[in-house]
Amino acid sequence: MSAEHVQINEQKQRTMGTIILDMLFNRTPDVYPAPDIMEKYDIIIFFGPIWMGLVASPIRPYLNYLKEHPQKYGFVSISGGADGSNPKLEDELKKLTGVEPITLIDLHIANLLPSNPKPSRKVTSAYCLNDKDVEALSNKITQTLEGRIE
Template sequence: MRIAVISYSFTGNNKALAHKVAQALHADLIELAEPKPRTMGTIVLDMLLNRNPKALPQPEALEEYGLLLFSGPVWMGHVAAPLRPYLGYLRKHPRQYGFFSISGGADGGNAKLSGELHKRAGTAPVLLLDQHIAGLLQTDAASAPARKDTSAYRLTEKDVEALAGPVITACKQAM
């Protein structure tokens, strides 16, 4: 079965994770590119207005794969907007898919992700793994990292190694 890791990343964290996972699974890596530079303003507008911004390649590029693993940040509790057209493609072209992310996690988990994926793709994911920067930064139970700390954090190579392990294990179980 051919596997694709479909990666979107704004500041590079999910890109680094997606690269590592794709390499370990011998999957093709499809990196989404947006025609216009992404800004904080368009992130907020896309999320508030529930927009489906187009990126390249076209979703039809996913046709040849049996398992699709989406990777990207969580924005305002939801899957990053540039991944939406690809999840929507699955409604008419159903197949197994999963989603993994390294998100901030400063406000706790992202409880709506599972329902959102199901709604957008038409079926439940075979794998959903949302790991948190807050978990990497937290040194003791009394001092939870703030949103500004998690947002500014960029993964180290050691972080990527540690975060990729559970994703690879879960993917292998789902295959």
């Protein structure tokens, strides 16, 4: 994609403990670059993991900012998927930003693995994407986005 990539960074080191605390207590971590960086773009596509059925907390400061400064945005994830789809995602994006995303793509690591036995959370967490997976998933994402971004 001819898009500029901006990496979201955190002030503090991320741990499994802080993931769980953020999601349980709805915390929003300090991140950089500051969310006003989004103002120079026409469309923002967030890419990140899903934690406990919701958008990973480091993306929240940007979604919150969009509520006050509306812009077209989408969300793309390669999440675990061991428990099936993540049905709360769309409502959360709408709640935080005030508007629907132009695209929401939630691909699952579980779908890359044999379906029998059903992949567990432990198995999806331990799985490392290989080059072929990354290429297939990237193609799927760009194909889906192409149809939705003007």
